[in-house]
Amino acid sequence: MKVTFPHMGNAWIVIQTLFESLNVEVVVPPSNSKQTLTMGTRLSPESACLPLKLNLGNYLEAAKEGADTIVITGGIGPCRFGYYGEVERQILRDAGYDYEVVTLEPPDGSLLGLAKRIRYLAGKDNSWAQILKALRFAYRKSVAMDRVEDLIHAARPRLPIPMETEKLYHDAKRRLAQTMSDKGVQDTVRWVQENIRERQEELGTPPEGFQKPLRIGIVGEIYTILDPYTSMGLEEELGRLGVEVDRSIYLSGWVGNHVFQGLAPGYRSIKSYPSHAKPYLPHFVGGHGQETVGAAVKFAQEGVNGIIQIFPLSCMPEIVAASVLPKIQEAYKVPIMTLIVDEHTGQAGIQTRLEAFVDLLERADLQRGIGQTRGDVLSVEGR
Amino acid sequence: MKIGFPRALYYFDYFPFWAGFFHQLGIEVVTSPPTHRRIMEQGLKKASDETCLPLKLLAGHIQALRDVDAIFLPRMVSVEADTYNCPKFLGIPESLFPAVPQGMPVLTVTLNWRKGKRRVLKDLTVFGVELGKSKSDIRKAFLEGQEWQKRYQDSRGSGWDFEESIRKIERTTKGLADLPAISSIPPKVQTIDRQRIALVGHSYLTQESYANLNLVARIRERADVELTEHVEQKEVDTHLLGLRKKLFWNHAKQIFGAGNKFVKDQEVDGIIYLSCFGCGTDSMIQELLARKAREQHKPYMVITLDEHSGEAGLVTRLEAFLDMVERRRAHEGNISTYGERLDRDSNTL
Numbered sequence: 167m168k169v170t171f172p173h174m175g176n177a178w179i180v181i182q183t184l185f186e187s188l189n190v191e192v193v194v195p196p197s198n199s200k201q202t203l204t205m206g207t208r209l210s211p212e213s214a215c216l217p218l219k220l221n222l223g224n225y226l227e228a229a230k231e232g233a234d235t236i237v238i239t240g241g242i243g244p245c246r247f248g249y250y251g252e253v254e255r256q257i258l259r260d261a262g263y264d265y266e267v268v269t270l271e272p273p274d275g276s277l278l279g280l281a282k283r284i285r286y287l288a289g290k291d292n293s294w295a296q297i298l299k300a301l302r303f304a305y306r307k308s309v310a311m312d313r314v315e316d317l318i319h320a321a322r323p324r325l326p327i328p329m330e331t332e333k334l335y336h337d338a339k340r341r342l343a344q345t346m347s348d349k350g351v352q353d354t355v356r357w358v359q360e361n362i363r364e365r366q367e368e369l370g371t372p373p374e375g376f377q378k379p380l381r382i383g384i385v386g387e388i389y390t391i392l393d394p395y396t397s398m399g400l401e402e403e404l405g406r407l408g409v410e411v412d413r414s415i416y417l418s419g420w421v422g423n424h425v426f427q428g429l430a431p432g433y434r435s436i437k438s439y440p441s442h443a444k445p446y447l448p449h450f451v452g453g454h455g456q457e458t459v460g461a462a463v464k465f466a467q468e469g470v471n472g473i474i475q476i477f478p479l480s481c482m483p484e485i486v487a488a489s490v491l492p493k494i495q496e497a498y499k500v501p502i503m504t505l506i507v508d509e510h511t512g513q514a515g516i517q518t519r520l521e522a523f524v525d526l527l528e529r530a531d532l533q534r535g536i537g538q539t540r541g542d543v544l545s546v547e548g549r
Numbered sequence: 550m551k552i553g554f555p556r557a558l559y560y561f562d563y564f565p566f567w568a569g570f571f572h573q574l575g576i577e578v579v580t581s582p583p584t585h586r587r588i589m590e591q592g593l594k595k596a597s598d599e600t601c602l603p604l605k606l607l608a609g610h611i612q613a614l615r616d617v618d619a620i621f622l623p624r625m626v627s628v629e630a631d632t633y634n635c636p637k638f639l640g641i642p643e644s645l646f647p648a649v650p651q652g653m654p655v656l657t658v659t660l661n662w663r664k665g666k667r668r669v670l671k672d673l674t675v676f677g678v679e680l681g682k683s684k685s686d687i688r689k690a691f692l693e694g695q696e697w698q699k700r701y702q703d704s705r706g707s708g709w710d711f712e713e714s715i716r717k718i719e720r721t722t723k724g725l726a727d728l729p730a731i732s733s734i735p736p737k738v739q740t741i742d743r744q745r746i747a748l749v750g751h752s753y754l755t756q757e758s759y760a761n762l763n764l765v766a767r768i769r770e771r772a773d774v775e776l777t778e779h780v781e782q783k784e785v786d787t788h789l790l791g792l793r794k795k796l797f798w799n800h801a802k803q804i805f806g807a808g809n810k811f812v813k814d815q816e817v818d819g820i821i822y823l824s825c826f827g828c829g830t831d832s833m834i835q836e837l838l839a840r841k842a843r844e845q846h847k848p849y850m851v852i853t854l855d856e857h858s859g860e861a862g863l864v865t866r867l868e869a870f871l872d873m874v875e876r877r878r879a880h881e882g883n884i885s886t887y888g889e890r891l892d893r894d895s896n897t898l
Binding site for chain 1: 597599600624626631633634635636637639640643644645646647659792793794795796797798824826827828829830831832833835836837840853
């Protein structure tokens with residue numbers, strides 16, 4: 167059995183770790199690329215949302231490397247992601263790929279069924295204690311991954327050479343992917359911190375009247391937020407424009423809430439969002455619709471300069487959220503932009519809109535005329 | 550007190566329940582007129598661009614409600630155990646506030662059958678008490694609503710006509726006697742050759758004759774029409790059994806179950822799936838049903854509606870499809886083995 171899974175940003179690092187610590191053979195599909203999307207789109211229903219198309223592309227590419235089992239999480243709606251596993255299985259079977267699809271969810275609410283599926287994946291050699299241990303280590307790694315991402319978010323607008331920051335990020339990801347001990351995980355985070363500190367010291371004290379970077383909160387559908395290929399490198403692009411980004415959902419927060427059912431809080435918990443959303447959207451609407459609204463409120467209260475919502479075309483929960491967001495924009499006087507992505511999205515289009523949005527925010531910020539100094543990266547981390 | 554009930558979206562399936570509920574409470578229910586051009590235009594102006602046609606129409610109907618004391622927009626989370634409605638139903642009324650005229654109060658109540666009858670009754674009681682009704686009245690009204698809904702659903706079967714049965718309900722709410730039935734179905738032409746076409750899709754599309762450009766009547770000119778509603782619940786359930794994972798949308802279950810039955814039914818010559826642009830549930834169900842249709846070599850066509858649907862385009866496609874089905878019956882009973890997997894990568898056939 168060779169297990170594969172769909173890509174979602176840096177999630178592969180965590181999933182790979184999980185299976186490798188259980189000695190299960192795992193195939194990490196090649197990163198999302200134009201080819202992935204083209205292959206996936208060919209087999210997908212036309213009006214399915216973008217993540218499904220990329221998922222299928224991932225499986226096709228993984229099949230070339232010998233993968234024969236797919237692991238995917240599920241759900242019982244109302245977001246259509248819950249039915250992905252079954253639809254993908256049928257599509258792949260028709261296309262001549264004999265994949266076994268294991269959906270990690272309690273089938274018809276039966277926890278025993280879930281345990282059976284986990285047992286099937288982990289094989290006979292692993293005890294439940296080992297499985298639990300592997301899960302917990304993978305979870306700790308995902309928290310570390312999120313901390314690194316947050317540091318990079320803060321470093322991008324503040325460090326002078328973008329290429330170096332990206333290299334630091336890339337190296338940190340590689341180190342995290344390779345390390346199999348808690349010490350290694352902690353060391354990587356520390357290594358990133360030290361690297362940033364050194365570079366900041368080289369810069370010396372910023373000149374008088376230096377503006378604090380603009381802050382933009384990113385909210386929306388989890389896949390498009392976490393996956394830089396899908397969002398056309400939204401975070402990197404904004405960082406290069408001198409914006410510090412913060413996002414509503416981090417991988418460990420999602421894992422903590424969905425996989426561990428709230429037993430683990432994650433690096434940045436998403437638990438508080440529904441209560442923030444209450445005045446605008448009191449009922450959950452599936453997916454992360456309510457979280458999007460709640461996060462927008464939270465960002466607005468924290469005083470971000472702007473908010474960007476991103477979701478794949480025809481995403482049902484996010485459409486509901488999108489129709490509520492104008493109220494928040496009005497109530498908190500915070501500009502909100504909605505980006506919708508699909509397989510036809512072009513880099514230049516997104517870039518132009520981002521530049522225009524950032525220009526708009528900068529102008530508003532200049533008019534306020536606050537001469538703040540450049541902030542410190544490390545004080546931002548773990549907010 | 551007069552409550553406005555927009556003639557869109559949940560009107561087509563769940564209006565009888567609400568009509569019975571309010572009738573028993575002694576509250577008059579006014580519905581908006583059938584969709585016309587102005588309603589659609591108004592809806593397009595006020596609804597969010599990304600949302601689907603039925604919700605845009607709902608936004609239009611909300612604005613078309615005149616001379617009412619309040620507009621009723623229930624949040625219908627779920628109408629049976631273990632299922633949901635589409636996420637967009639869950640976001641009502643918040644996502645439609647921009648369409649509500651200034652100063653018009655909105656009444657809303659959450660209906661969630663996932664949590665059981667007791668919870669539904671509790672939510673309705675809270676809602677009813679706000680309207681100044683007593684608990685026992687609300688309980689009675691709830692039972693009356695269920696009775697109306699049951700009668701409505703039981704009446705569904707072959708030959709059932711939406712317009713006719715809804716007219717009955719609307720007249721009862723106004724306390725008028727029932728009119729003699731004016732059948733809008735043309736008398737059946739008794740020729741053996743007549744095709745039988747199944748039209749599957751959400752009730753708020755198949756019954757919304759303005760938005761679907763009178764599709765049902767158009768098909769009826771040349772063929773007998775079978776609808777999702779004509780299939781008994783029991784039969785729907787048996788045709789859902791083959792699924793490895795249960796569907797969790799109520800409408801999707803009806804559509805797939807009924808569609809699956811039509812695929813296997815030798816009497817049905819072809820299937821038309823009526824969907825609308827951006828429908829999330831249809832994007833999955835359409836794929837599953839297309840697969841079934843392909844296995845059985847059943848002629849299958851998807852029509853996707855949006856606010857730009859043109860009549861000529863629809864008529865051309867419909868004629869071509871019906872011609873194809875007819876010719877297939879006359880000359881080409883079988884598709885050659887060569888063609889068996891030619892359509893493998895096609896999305897719609």
